[in-house]
Amino acid sequence: MACITKKHATALVEKSLVRDMYALALILSVAALLAAAKMAHRNRKPLGRDVARLLGVTVFPILGNLLLLFAKSIGEAQTAYFLFLAGTDLMFLYLIRFVVNGCHFHGRYEGVHRVLVCITAVDVAQIALNPVFGHAYRAERIVLPDGGIYFELLSGTGYVLHMLLACVYLVVIFIALAVKIFRTPMLYAEKYLIVFGAILLTTVWQFVSIFSHWQMDTSMIGYAVCGLIIFYFSLYYKPAFLLQRMMHYIVSNLSNAIFFFDLDGNCVYANQSALDIAGAADELQVEKKISALRELLGFSREDLLHDFERDVETEKGRFYHVEYHVLKDRLGKNTGVFFSIQDRSEEERRTRRELYRANHDLMTGLYNRDGFCEKVRELLDRAAKEGRSTEDDAGFRIVVTNICNFKMINELFGKNKGDYVLQEFVRMLKENARDGSVFARLGGDRFGIFCRSDGCDEANLEKSLYTITHILGKEAFPIITHVGIYEITEPELAVTLMIDRATMACSSIRGEYNRRIAYYDSNLRSSLLWEQKVVGELDAAIESGQIVPYLQA
Template identity: 30%
Template structure:
């Protein structure tokens, strides 16, 4: 019999060890709290194995000590575990300290019993099979041990019963299992104590309780709870849920579904017909269909319905189908709004840049044989319009443009807003050529918005013509915009066609701008001097001109880089460079005792805005210790045609200091008698082109003569530019011209050549 119990106890220990392993591998939140109780439960079981195997009173005495001591700790830790298991965290800290201290004292008492013999006595006894078994007789210390054990058990009972009282019945199962297991163990142990059987079999109850709690707390899923919660989810969700059995009969519809379908519990048989009408699809359970789709409905306020249809299986057999439906009106409307905002310009309501590019690509690729025009349309001086009338008026103009684009005469046009005041359009060559007047008319119609305010709106149109080996759509529009740039400063042109020369000009402009700073730093700009001669032909001065000696491109003429620098606000840096280099040359001439030799330098209109012209010139003259009169300053009418009140005092200041101010290109159209009336200059530079362009040569000669006479009357010296022949020089001498400049007297030359061949 003892061997049978030994096997049973060993099996129980094995079960408990498996529980420990399963708990350790589990990822459930409660698993770490259950590892310690399951591990400690092994100790009394193994102690019982030792008791049944041994016939030595001393060995059994120690085994019983371990058995009773470990049971105390097991019951205490089980109570703490049940507190965690039931989410009860309100055991006061002081009580925990007291209980732990009592458990420690009791276990120490049990472990000292083999020495002191105060808690129980061990003695041999024969069982019914005449086998010697070592049993115990409880003393006072053992009774105290029993009281503590029962108190700890009652604490666990109290924690579990409290949880049952405050929880819905669907949660009771796992707590009742724990209570039942604990109650069975205590009852089993009490019967052993009362009957005083030879072998304590109550340990089997501990092992079974350990396995039961491990199963319900760690292994099993709460199917009853899950099914109950799912049932309530179906009942309480705002989604509409309908179930059909395998015969297609409606067995359940929650309240939202019944309300939407307009039925009650007594008319569930109408569900199938109603849902088939709404979804437009037959409900055939045997087909095992599954789908999710959004449909439009005529049931206000539900304009759109998201329908999910699923077949339910159990063991690979169809159990029925269900519908889950929800009002998708808000989400559909939100999606449409987001899609609209993602594809349309928020101000004008037409396609935005990205959508225009996408649709343009589709349109052009869909008709490879058709020649298309890609248009960029820009409102000329739109920034000024905004500044004069306010951004609100500017926005109104843009919206009016977008409104006018979808013309009946241009039904196949694709249009959108590129950015700011720039719009894009794609249409066939034939449509454009036959309706170009309609596009101009759009500009006229927009102009009516501001006509009462005496402001004319002008549309500039750049056109890129598609070809065989075409580029990307964004690049097409970029090139159409390049075409617009070519006419922005034109007074008459409204339409420009892109050609490769425009692109080359832009590439060239970019190269100039990119390389300019390095060119200044590395002194790639060289000063050329063009001589000026007096009436006797002596070289008395020169004009300083800049030439770019590029390391790869060679000598670049000014016409190729000066306009670029002016356009990009870099001309003032070049002018300052020329001024300083000229001062260095004048310093050299001074050292050569050429104190009366002068050099003229140009002042550009933008110099007044990017630098302090007067102070810069004064500082340079002081730095190189030259005379102000030797550094002459050439200006044109365009220099002072704006902000006259600001610039005139600066020029007066320079003249007072001794600088000589020259009016350049007089007679070329850029200077006039009107400006001469307002500005006190020292020198007039008369352009001989005035004479060349005249139809009546004699008439032009008379005008030139009178200009020179007028200048002499005003005390202004005259320098004539563009003198190329002996005859021109003789004529100018005869009418009183003082100084001459032109190819007849010398072309612009580098410094070395000027000093070696032309300097007197």
Template identity: 35%
Template sequence: MRETFAIIYILLIILLGLFGTISRRSSKSVAKPVSYLQFTFIVPIVGNLILVLSENEFLSTIGSYIYSIGMDLMVMCLFDFSLSYCGISWRNHKKKCMILYSILTIDIIQYFFNPFFGHAFGMEAITVDGTLYYRLVPYAGQFCHRIIVYLAYATSLAFFIVKTIKVPRIYAEKYYVILFALSLGGIWQTYYIISRTPIDSSMIGFTICSFLIFYFSLFYRPFRLLDRMLANIASKLPEAVVFFDASDRCVWINGKARKILNIHSDNFEHVKKRLTSWFNIVDTGEDNWSTKQTIGFGKAAKHYAIEKHLVTDVKNKKIGYFLSIQDNTEDILNHQREIYEATHDMLTGLFTKEHLFNLIRNKVATDKDSSYSIALLDIKDFKMINDIFGNEVGDGVLKRVANWIRENATEEWIFGRLSGDAFGICYPTGSARLDVVEQRLSKFVISNGSIDQHILMHVGIYNVTDPSIDISIMFDRAHLALTTIKNEFNVHIAIYDDNMRDQVLWNQKISTELEAAIKNRQIVPYLQPIVNNNGSIIGAEALVRWLHPDEGFLPPFKFIPVFEKNGMIALVDKYIWRCACEILSSWKDEKSNLFISVNISPKDFYFMDVYAEIMALIEEFKIEPSRLRIEITETVMMTEAESRMAILSKFRKSGFVVEMDDFGSGYSSLNQLKDMPLDVLKIDMKFLSKAADNHRATTILRNVLRLSNDLGLFSLTEGVETEDQYKMLNEIGCQLFQGYFFAKPMSVADFEKLCDKNKGNL
């Protein structure tokens, strides 16, 4: 008996080790707890193996320790596995789990004190069939151990009992098999304890339980569940499904197929024949194929999509196939209706803008031997027509214009409605007599029966020279031509001039790229030093530059005029103000005394509260207002002068220094100097360079400097390019200087290097 059980235990240990290793390699979430459980089952079996083989009391005692501690480890890992397998969150029961783990840990520790106190167990020698064994004699510690192990074991059983009750019966199989095995192992272990036999045969039961856990956790597939689910899914599919075996005999059809094929019994012998006659299906022998068929004509037509799918076993041998038959009639009709609605304007029946663009794009791309023209037709003051005569009349005008286009078009023309009162046309160049069209447009009248109303329309035309450009750009060019005559009443047609192209494209390009350029910091501040009479750098003016990824370094004249015109200069200015504040807040030590002048455009006052924006930046970056100088031009005061003066006064009261830029280069007047709240007067050296009489210009300049000094204004001359100019300006009383003689505008890093180089002069 001893040798038999020893061999059995060794085999069980090997198998448990193998299953534990396989579990470790699995990617399933439950694999790790399964692996730990397999390995911990080995520990009590090793303890029992020593007890079975040993006739020595000391070795038997060691075996008892291994066995008892192994039981603690086993129920601990069984508890962890039960949580994972039953889908119970450890975090939701963290305290309870920690209590159980702590009790089991204490139980393990108490065995280490048994050699000193003898409180857990002792050993006694017995003879069975003439063979000497040592068996464990339990004391108080061992009884406590058994209670703890049974409680932990019962907790795991409780998880499986609750799960078996709660889940649907078809899912319960994977739980009650393990529950049954665990219960059997527990009963077997109880019998061993009560019978006090020297060999714990319940280890075989626990091992069988571990094998079941290994299989059901990692490899079990609920085939009954899958079969029932697949049957239910096939029955509820929206398409008809017909299953055939390997011999081409129909074995099952779902309800949808019964309805289509008009089959009311479970006799499927004639299914294939009916399929062949109804759908004219000819099986070519291919494993998988699909086809679309239309049965009937006109409004009674039915549209079907039919597919064949081969079914094979694990060895890739054919076991059957199935046909799916989808009635697509409603979808196709809806699709056709959606296509029409998506491609046609509901009011006029003309093509929509998107569809028109696609048709033109395909026409121009495929017919490269022909030349085409794009025309944009616009109704003048259409909103006024709606407001005066009502929407019904307005809709009538649109329909009449659409019909007029149809009447004048040839088969080669493509036309549609672009927007409320705009229509687009693509026609072969030369197919339209523009003089005739001009005459007809001048006489275009609509009538409601009693009143005739002349409708003024303008047409912009772009002759396509580059078919590769986007259609929307072609219409943009036609629109640009139209805008040149939008206020004309006697001229109705204008043709796009290619000379407009480059500037228009450039303006559009940089305008659309501006926001991204700001976001990606392609727009950068350049600083031009401002020096005093001694040549020391006391500050800088922030000038904008664009480091364009495609165009390279862009000077301001390439983009500032465009943004000044379209109002986007406000975005640029606002960004440069922020950059200036960032730079000022980063300057420490000697640089903390430097200032930066920022420009404010007249357009800024229309798009934002300039004072509030700049004050918010001052507060955000925690800098002194005097270090951020406000630089305006005389054009700021051209409109709303009182309001602008009030804003500039608020700046000065808040501690800002206000500068007037380009004094003397435009139409600056002494009246402005009298009224404007200023601190610094910036004089442009172009004042001298443009003068025919240099002596007179110098005299005026000297007196302007003297006047600014008498008014309590600092004077700053910009555009200083030579040492002679610098000396002359110094002599006649100028206080601050800026220009290429000192330094050109440079990056912030270069400016800081220049300041570091001239530390003594800051």
């Protein structure tokens, strides 16, 4: 009986340990490929299904090598080699499909794919028939010096045909990838180059393993690594350099000012618009002017603890929309801060001009009727909010003025002279009103004033009304003006109703030349309502004979 030396026993243990570690590596490779295949199958990209199939069939040659490690008989070894060879056929078939779809070489590929499926099926069939004819390969049992068993593959005609087919598939794959790389800009070709390199290295590793007659085909690890590389770069990879260039191009050409600061307060990026606002030449100067920038935009250090968004008007009349965000990583940790500052000065000025035109009379510069109503309502609501009442203080009033026969002035003296009269009339109204009064041109020759009840000197106003009578000269057309006043006792009324009541008072003295100012009260309202009732019933009274009109010759 042979005696096993201590050195020989140690070598046997080491060989067994290496085999077990390699088997564990293969098992982990299979698990990783299956997990990646499941993820690829769930991926919404069109290429996801192709990648899932490719990773799924890559498991078969690895399982074949795993089975070969523990084979105890020639039958088990032949089954393991069949699993490996048939698996590589399927792997190459789906690898071609992945490359064609991934490189967008669709065209007439569906017809070609059917041919490839037929060729692959024939090769798998001839390998499957090897136990019957023995034409492809045979497994020879070899006992190693350390007592281990190794089944070496002895190639036949079928195996040579299989290798030739594999080489043809590889050539097609490499040509397709090379064409795609050549036609694609370098920024986008990066992932195709990596896939090309992974397949090439795995192929070289495989051929070295075949011709070296290694007892353990370590190139199976390369199969798994290559499959995972294809999985990542086809479904999840985003070229960082390309994204960085694109983001830099987009941000640098934005009209918004963009600032990025790190956690230490250092400015890591500022586009040209940001440098212009900060008055800096580069990011380093921005850091030196950050205090001035905070003062310009009106925010404090406490504001910078949270995201905010606000509109800012500077002392120099510039308008900015400021957005501030604290940047966080996927774990929720702060990584820096981001400023976006949009200069809205022109837009704001244009909006204000349009709003001014919508609410003002362009000739006199006063509010128009709509603008006047909005402003008066705002002031009344503010007074109510502040607790004022018409009983405790002087209260407010609406004053409406009307220039009699103003159309005659335009017809006799021309529009320019009429505009001159209106402007002088406005000047007179402002001179006799208290500060804080609101003026409006209600339309044509009618003007409105909102003021405190003690804010209009009636004696001076009436004197001015007589003075403006001869603004066109004593010999010229006299200008007669009437004024109606409504004391606001019901501030909740619509402002338009208040204007109407002051207008009623003004209309009540129409045609009178000695009386220029009238007040609205309940008696005036009753009188006007009675007058309207009489006028409304006049036709019916005439028709019924209650009133008989007589014509005097």
